[in-house]
Amino acid sequence: MTGLPPRTTLPLPLRTDRLSLRPYAPDDAARVLDIQSRYDVIRWLGDPPHVPMAGLAEARTWIEDLNALPDNDPRCIGLAVEAVGSGVVVGTVMLTTLPRTDPAELQVGWHLHPDSTGHGYATEAARALLDAAYAHFDGADGRPLVDRVWCDMFADNEPSAAIAVRLGLRDTGIRDDPWYEGEGHIFVTTRDDWTAHREGRPVR
Ligand SMILES: CC(C)(COP(=O)(O)OP(=O)(O)OC[C@H]1O[C@@H](n2cnc3c(N)ncnc32)[C@H](O)[C@@H]1OP(=O)(O)O)[C@@H](O)C(=O)NCCC(=O)NCCS
Helix, strand or coil: CCCCCCCCCCCCCEECCCEEEECCCHHHHHHHHHHHCCHHHHCCCCCCCCCCCCCHHHHHHHHHHHHHHHHHCCCCEEEEEEECCCCCEEEEEEEEECCCCCCCCEEEEEEECHHHCCCCHHHHHHHHHHHHHHHHCECCCCCECCCCEEEEEECCCHHHHHHHHHHCCEEEEEEECCCCCCEEEEEEECHHHHHHHHCCCCCC
């Protein structure tokens, strides 16, 4: 099982001018540990308790679990975001289902190593992932599998909200979070909204 690439229908790797979005490999475990062991990163991800990753074995399991996402739901995926040239994994982007909710709806998420913020990498990676999901996730009957995609964050996560704004997601405000504890700042897009906003950007 270890390190098998995800069984996704996306044409991986997804490429942008500066980034390659590709499955995590076992060799990335040290970098994964470096990211996931940082409380200042993981405290923004999901409900507490936020427990920093403790060792390489956990990192390898994290990679396996991420790569297994499409096995359970072909619209779900988590990808390493690698900077072209340096080959450094700057972080992760993902599409997943929401907890306790309509399975037709997905959420998009992102996190970066602190040494890789401030370059627009998360925005560029999330844009590429949403472009590809809307272009390539079709059911056996050819109907699109992805329509509404939510983006949910803690109400005070201003860097993440700035990404959602740059992506052109619709801001539904700060409100009692339907999926996670407390208040969330919740953005959303749909296939039609995203396609209109894409304005002819090529999907690679
Ligand atoms: C949220 C998080 C990904 C934001 O990182 P980020 O670096 O601010 O986001 P981006 O990669 O899109 O970069 C945007 C920044 O790069 C700057 N930038 C520099 N060059 C750029 C370029 N070529 N293109 C776009 N932006 C560029 C932007 O101006 C912006 O900086 P600013 O906020 O000072 O204006 C990061 O803080 C993080 O991982 N936090 C912890 C986990 C987390 O909160 N995840 C989200 C949970 S909902």
